[in-house]
Amino acid sequence: MKKEPIIPESRDPAFIEQVIKTPVGEKIPTCMQCGICAGSCPVSQEMDYSPRELVRMVQLGLKKEVLSSSTIWICTTCFSCSVRCPRGIHPTELMETLKPIAIAEGIKNRNVKFDNVFSDVIKTNGRASEFLLISKYSLTEPGMIKQLPFGLSMMVKGKLPLSIQRMENTRELEAIFNLGEKSREKK
C-alpha cells in the first residue's frame, strides 16, 4: 500500500475514543514509540505499517489508514510484543480489537473471508474440521487449488479426514455467537 502524507482532516476523534474505551485501549495514549513491539514482531517487515506505527496512528485517530492496513491481518497473534511492551500496551490484543471494527466498517480481504468461513463452521458445527474449512475457503479463493497435492499427502497419512466433526448438541452456539453484539450494546 502506498503511504499518503497525513493531513489533519483524516484524523477522527471518535475513532480514538472508540479504541481507547476497549479493554486494551486504556494504555494506548502512553506509547512513547520505543519500537520494542516492532523489533519483537516476527512479521513487521511484511506489514505496511509496523506495530509501533499502528499504535501511533491510533493515537492520531487515523481510522481509515488503521482499519485498511495489512498490519492487523498479517499479525500472527504471537504476543511477543505484548509481553515486552514497557508501557503495558499489548499490541497483539490491539490488533484483535481492531479486527471486528474493521469488519464492521466493511473491510474485505482474504483474511476476513477466512475468518468468516471459520466462524460459520464453528457456529454451525461447534467444531472445526480442516477439510470442511479448506473446501469452503477454496470456493472464495481459487488460488487454493495449488494446495491440492499437499491435501492429498495429508490424506494419505490419515491426517485430513473427509468426515465433518460436529457437537452432539449445538443449541447454545447461537446465544454464544450473539455475545459479540450484546457486549457492543452494553458500551
Next chain:
Amino acid sequence: MKYSYYPGCAQHGTAVDYRISVGAVFGRLGIDLEEVKNWNCCGALHVPDRTVKTGLCARTLASARGLDMATPCNLCYSNLMRARVALQDSALRTMVNEALIEKYDGNTKPKHLLEVIVKDLGLAKLTEQVKRPLKIKAVPYYGCLLTRPENDFDSPQNPKSLDELILSLGAEPVKYYYKTKCCGGPILLTDEDIALGLAKELLVMAKETGADCIVVTCPMCHLQLDAKQKAVESKFNIRIDLSVIYFTQLMGLAMGFDPKELGLSQHLVPTHKLIAKIGGRQ
C-alpha cells in the same frame, strides 16, 4: 491423577498422531484424562470477536466438573487461559453465563499436557518410567501460545520446562534461540509466503544446531514444521530433512513404546532415521 480433558479440534484431524501418543503415554503413566462431553471449539485464532471466543471457552471451562482441565494444544490452552483471566470480571461472567446452560463459576484451571507432566506428575516420576534413555540431541520448540500471553508454569520469553523434560528422558536439549519464535501457522492459509518464510527460519536454525529432531507441543507448530517442511524446502531450494515430533512421542520412545503405537508413521517427514538412532523397531 485425574483431569477433565479438552482435546480440541485438531486431535481428530491433522494431529491424529499426537492423539495416539497421548493415549499411549498417559495411559501408561496412570494419568486419567476424562474427555469432556459435547465439547466445542475454543475459537482458535479465527473467530475475530473476543467476547464470542470468551463465550466459547466459558462453555468449555464450565464443563470441567471440579477438575483441572488438561489440553494438548497451545491454541486451546492459550484461549482457555485468557478466558479464565477475562472471566474474573464478574460483569462479563454474568453476561456470558446468560448464553450458557451450564454456568461457569470462574474456578476451572486449564493446564497444558506439558504442565501436567512437568509440574503435576514431576520429572522424577517420569524418569522412573524411562526404559530406553534417548541418546539424541533435540530442539525444544515451545512456540508462542504455550506461554503467551497467559500461563502460570513457565517463562513467556525463556521457558525451560520442555528442555527439562527432554533432559529427563536421557536426551540433550540443544540451545535454540528461536524456541518461542512464531512458526507462522496462523497465517498459513491466508499469507502462505510469509508463513513459510517464518517456518524456514526456524527449520534452518534447528538444522544448524545439529539436532536429531525438533520437539513440539502444538498441532499447529507440527503442521508448519513437519507437514509443510517439504514446501519450505522447495520454495527456498534448501534441504532440511529433520524429524519433528510431539513431546508425548518423545516420552513414548523413551518409555519403550513401539513407534507405531505413537503415531510416528503418520508424519510427513520420515522418522525412521531418528527411530534407528534411538534403537527402536521401525
